[in-house]
Amino acid sequence: MATKNKLFLGLFVHSKALNELEYLHDTAVGVDKEGKITFVERDCAEKKARETVLPQLGWKDAEVEVVKAKEGQFFFPGFIDTHIHAPQYPNAGIFGNSTLLNWLDTYTFPLEVSLSDLAKARRVYTRVIHKTLSHGTTCAAYFATIDVPATNLLADLCHARGQRALIGRVCMDEPSTSPANYRDESAEASVAATRESIAHIRALDPTHTLIRPIITPRFAPTSTFPLLVQLGALAAETTLPIQTHLSENRAEIALVKTLFPPTVTGAADDSYAGVYDAAGLLTGRTVLAHAVHLTTGEAALVARRGAKVSHCPGSNTALGSGAARVRRLLDRGIVCGLGTDVSGGFSPSVLEAARAAVMVSRHVVFMGEEVAGEDREREKLSVEEVLFLATRGGAEVVGLEERVGKFAVGMEWDAQLVGLGVVGEDGEVVGDEDGGDVDVFGWETWPDRVAKWVYNGDDRNTKMVWVKGRLVHARK
Ligand SMILES: Nc1nc2[nH]cnc2c(=O)[nH]1
């Protein structure tokens, strides 16, 4: 909870549309004690804000905290990581040459099972929350583990530290694919454990101001069909969001076809998306990670159901899963956001995921087969587009588009202050600001500066971070 009314002054940059950033220069933004934006005044310097805007609101000047963006700095909406595995953080960068299915067995399941040790879970979760906040992630959709106490601890830590989060207790009960020491005893036991975690989060944050539960079948291959169906029913009963993985890797897709023939699911065909649909898991509140190899029919089904996609380009490259054709999804009206997918992805930074999304979209252009009449150049994603995915797109993916993702009256102040290195006449960076690898000489346009941030920025540029008006990170 923010304790004081706040006045933010300077340049604000946010997405106006998928391919358009808006630059609000010399602007004043007021944020009340609840963390809500109460005014956005353009062409409003500090004097005018203090003398005219604050009195209108009945805010006493002396009680207002003022934060000014300096030269080379701008406010930007907080990033939304629509897909990240908190317990896998210690494995970031450790994947060798593995691909999804052997990576899960070799690296992932053993680490996740070990986090039932709550001291270890606390250590890992404290660090991943700190790390993601320091990279400007104000909201994350986390997969936890199957362990209820450790999952609840992740919710507690996010709440205490002030990070907005969706917390999913992982469900997996299929004996042929889930390790004996890391699986639910039955579909019923899995649902009961999920209900326990939901109850804990409801008690922690009854109005879901910051933390909300999310129903989390790991993915089809580690689930029995009854489990998927029961989780679909739980989602319908509770109206909670759902997160899972879809069509990430070709071997995974083949496995789904053997485990879920139409005789099991009652679906018209053996498509992967069709399995989730048959279980009632494809909804407008569903976050589907990856969706790399969707058939045209599956993409149409996902679009019809209004399910959302978390694009995880870093992970898809690292685990050799493939290159998702994001433009194809966007063209169909499928809402997309970005996911780091730590530790399939090695970086906890959404800025890095945005950069990877740009690069992967270029690989799509030059690796794909030529199809007559298809303009492959259109597959390229721009800086503006990936920043939209990182903020407004992500907000819609996790169902928070009415609350976060842009600067407007009534929205909540989830934001980051970004600082770039300003190079002075002597060739040295001005002042004591560490701009990291982003050097601005002063002749660049603001769109060019933002592009420099996207391509060369890192957490050294993330100076301050707020969630719902509360300062949750300040770079030392
Ligand atoms: N990237 C990724 N894909 C998965 N599919 C099932 N589990 C996982 C996971 O932990 N990470």
Ligand SMILES: [Zn+2]
């Ligand atoms: Zn994942």
